Amino acid sequence: MEPTRTEFLFMPGPLPKLLFYTLTFASLGWMVWQFVAMARTWRRGKPDEPKRPWWPEVASLILGQRKVQGSRPKGGGPMHLLIFYGFMALLMATTLLALATYAPMVGLPNWHKGAYYLAFEATFDVLGACFVAGCAWALFRRLGVGRPATLQGDRTDVAALVILFTCGLTGYLLEAARIAADPHPWDVWSPVGYGLSPILGQLAPSAYVGLWWFHMAWVWAFFVMLPRMRLRHLVVATVTAANRPARAMGALAKVSMEQVEATGKVGAVETGDLTRWHLTSLDACMECGRCTEVCPANGVGKTLDPRGIVQGIRAAEGNPLLEKLTEDDLWACTTCHACVEACPVSIRHVDLIVDVRRNLVAEGKLAGPQAVMLRQVGSTGHAWGQPVSEREQWMKGLNVPLCREGQPFDFLLWVGCAGATDPGAVKTTKAVATLLQWAGVSFACLGQEEACTGDPARRTGDEFTFQELAGQNANVFAKYGVTKVVTACPHCFNSLKNEYGDFGSQMEVLHHSQLLARLVREGRLAPADVPGGVTLHDPCYLARVNDEADAPRALLGAETDFNRDVSLFVRENLHPLPVASQLVEPAHHAQRTLCCGAGGGRMWADDAPGQRPADRRAEELLATGAETVAVACPFCRIMLDPALTGKTRVADVAELLLEANRQP
Numbered sequence: 050m051e052p053t054r055t056e057f058l059f060m061p062g063p064l065p066k067l068l069f070y071t072l073t074f075a076s077l078g079w080m081v082w083q084f085v086a087m088a089r090t091w092r093r094g095k096p097d098e099p100k101r102p103w104w105p106e107v108a109s110l111i112l113g114q115r116k117v118q119g120s121r122p123k124g125g126g127p128m129h130l131l132i133f134y135g136f137m138a139l140l141m142a143t144t145l146l147a148l149a150t151y152a153p154m155v156g157l158p159n160w161h162k163g164a165y166y167l168a169f170e171a172t173f174d175v176l177g178a179c180f181v182a183g184c185a186w187a188l189f190r191r192l193g194v195g196r197p198a199t200l201q202g203d204r205t206d207v208a209a210l211v212i213l214f215t216c217g218l219t220g221y222l223l224e225a226a227r228i229a230a231d232p233h234p235w236d237v238w239s240p241v242g243y244g245l246s247p248i249l250g251q252l253a254p255s256a257y258v259g260l261w262w263f264h265m266a267w268v269w270a271f272f273v274m275l276p277r278m279r280l281r282h283l284v285v286a287t288v289t290a291a292n293r294p295a296r297a298m299g300a301l302a303k304v305s306m307e308q309v310e311a312t313g314k315v316g317a318v319e320t321g322d323l324t325r326w327h328l329t330s331l332d333a334c335m336e337c338g339r340c341t342e343v344c345p346a347n348g349v350g351k352t353l354d355p356r357g358i359v360q361g362i363r364a365a366e367g368n369p370l371l372e373k374l375t376e377d378d379l380w381a382c383t384t385c386h387a388c389v390e391a392c393p394v395s396i397r398h399v400d401l402i403v404d405v406r407r408n409l410v411a412e413g414k415l416a417g418p419q420a421v422m423l424r425q426v427g428s429t430g431h432a433w434g435q436p437v438s439e440r441e442q443w444m445k446g447l448n449v450p451l452c453r454e455g456q457p458f459d460f461l462l463w464v465g466c467a468g469a470t471d472p473g474a475v476k477t478t479k480a481v482a483t484l485l486q487w488a489g490v491s492f493a494c495l496g497q498e499e500a501c502t503g504d505p506a507r508r509t510g511d512e513f514t515f516q517e518l519a520g521q522n523a524n525v526f527a528k529y530g531v532t533k534v535v536t537a538c539p540h541c542f543n544s545l546k547n548e549y550g551d552f553g554s555q556m557e558v559l560h561h562s563q564l565l566a567r568l569v570r571e572g573r574l575a576p577a578d579v580p581g582g583v584t585l586h587d588p589c590y591l592a593r594v595n596d597e598a599d600a601p602r603a604l605l606g607a608e609t610d611f612n613r614d615v616s617l618f619v620r621e622n623l624h625p626l627p628v629a630s631q632l633v634e635p636a637h638h639a640q641r642t643l644c645c646g647a648g649g650g651r652m653w654a655d656d657a658p659g660q661r662p663a664d665r666r667a668e669e670l671l672a673t674g675a676e677t678v679a680v681a682c683p684f685c686r687i688m689l690d691p692a693l694t695g696k697t698r699v700a701d702v703a704e705l706l707l708e709a710n711r712q713p
């Protein structure tokens with residue numbers, strides 16, 4: 050007799066089969082009906098934006114588990130991988146078994162026997178055990194063994210894990226019972242069930258049949274309960290991954306006047322003002338708390354809780370969002386995207402927060418220094434309200450070419466509001482201009498023709514001031530035929546690179562560290578050699594939002610490989626770095642950097658003592674023991690300077706590079 054196993058063992062006649070199929074289709078039908086009802090609520094949102102190709106997203110996020118792997122230091126990542134891959138293995142095993150069982154209905158032989166059967170049993174028996182182990186691990190964790198403080202949970206979570214665990218465990222007990230009641234020489238190929246079978250001893254067929262129905266009852270309960278439990282992310286996260294917006298992480302969606310006229314409102318007031326994709330993503334949230342764990346505002350004791358924002362919006366269900374959210378929490382966000390980066394189901398918290406802010410700003414609910422900033426930037430085109438004449442003061446004695454002088458240039462050196470007038474940031478601007486001159490790079494500045502990119506206005510929620518400034522700058526770019534831009538401000542860099550395309554500006558935009566690193570790699574500049582050790586504070590809008598963490602390190606002579614998208618900082622055919630400063634990484638670095646607290650317009654907000662993200666970050670940087678803190682953003686420098694002055698040296702990577710080079 051060929052190795053195989055009998056389906057519906059000890060259950061002769063049509064009745065057991067009839068009951069099995071009726072209950073299976075009924076529970077599956079109920080599950081599908083609930084998901085369809087959920088999808089109807091998603092359809093109440095605004096139409097979606099252009100999407101990314103679906104299959105790489107699904108492959109990377111769902112099958113590759115990119116966001117889960119290593120994302121949490123306390124065991125959550127490996128535990129999730131055991132459950133996920135174990136579950137997928139069991140799903141595949143069930144599908145293969147069903148195909149083989151029903152093959153005779155289309156004239157094919159049932160192939161679930163012989164060598165195939167033995168390989169099937171050995172493979173899926175082991176993989177399924179991973180699922181049971183993962184569920185047991187998760188259950189212990191939920192019940193308090195090694196549970197992270199931010200992991201919330203209610204009885205539904207425990208119930209979900211009990212259902213999953215029991216489905217898996219009873220599956221193995223059933224296998225052991227089958228081996229005990231109907232032994233065969235090939236049962237050794239089902240190692241887990243074979244190992245368990247002696248525990249059950251001699252088993253009556255009726256006991257096996259009872260266990261069979263008990264196991265199936267848990268499986269049917271799983272189907273029925275799935276849409277009601279956070280476990281629904283198995284399905285919903287796949288839908289969100291397949292429909293992910295093409296918009297870059299750092300780009301906010303543009304609001305048109307036509308939209309405002311059609312809806313009579315600016316920004317999001319209730320859930321129906323969000324896109325369908327955003328509404329779907331809310332249902333994918335599994336309340337894991339990763340976003341809250343990494344939130345810099347939450348980390349300094351503010352009540353902002355990105356998970357709470359997602360759950361609050363979800364709970365609003367067509368009612369005003371502010372019934373579930375607080376204005377203080379919405380204003381506290383620095384738009385650092387740490388939550389977005391950490392979220393395993395790719396929820397875009399910043400889109401949601403800024404969309405509600407837009408409405409608050411339109412309703413005149415913003416007061417204080419951030420409101421002053423909006424008025425200043427709207428009236429002067431400078432975020433600190435400086436007159437345009439101040440934009441050329443830093444150039445004195447440097448012989449910096451201006452676009453209006455009419456000479457051809459390769460790069461527009463975009464200076465930014467801080468870069469033109471803040472004393473610390475001006476040092477960076479001067480260093481960049483000098484280094485470009487020494488390296489023979491053709492560039493020019495706009496001087497008085499430059500206005501704020503509008504980044505602080507947009508992220509504070511003043512969409513139309515941003516659009517006005519972006520339109521004005523885009524016209525100037527077109528006037529001078531600008532095709533390449535370099536800037537020392539990651540906020541300007543992000544906006545020009547990812548958002549100005551909506552205003553007709555198609556340009557290659559580089560952060561100064563990228564262009565300077567290219568010059569170092571080409572041997573046109575020497576890398577910095579900083580004595581006494583140096584640590585780097587990665588700006589959120591460079592390292593995380595735009596995936597560039599290698600270029601600033603290259604300026605310090607450090608070879609690193611943090612960038613996920615190597616196209617941003619091309620290494621091929623370039624010189625190896627000749628000198629290495631002693632670079633000491635702080636606890637949070639590269640894409641997982643810790644925000645200084647300046648983004649999202651928070652630069653202009655007042656934080657209570659003890660609630661300043663910059664102080665927390667400064668402590669971390671000082672803990673490295675490095676004598677120099679290198680920065681790569683004028684906003685970071687302004688925020689960190691007060692906390693670091695007198696304790697260590699703060700300098701932009703361009704200034705450190707300048708010190709290592711000489712005028713040719």
Ligand code: SF4
Nearest residue numbers: 334336337338340392
């Ligand atoms: S939003 Fe994302 S990271 Fe935050 S709790 Fe939900 S699934 Fe987890």
Ligand code: SF4
Nearest residue numbers: 344382383385386388
């Ligand atoms: S963007 Fe940053 S500050 Fe805002 S909620 Fe997310 S983690 Fe917190």
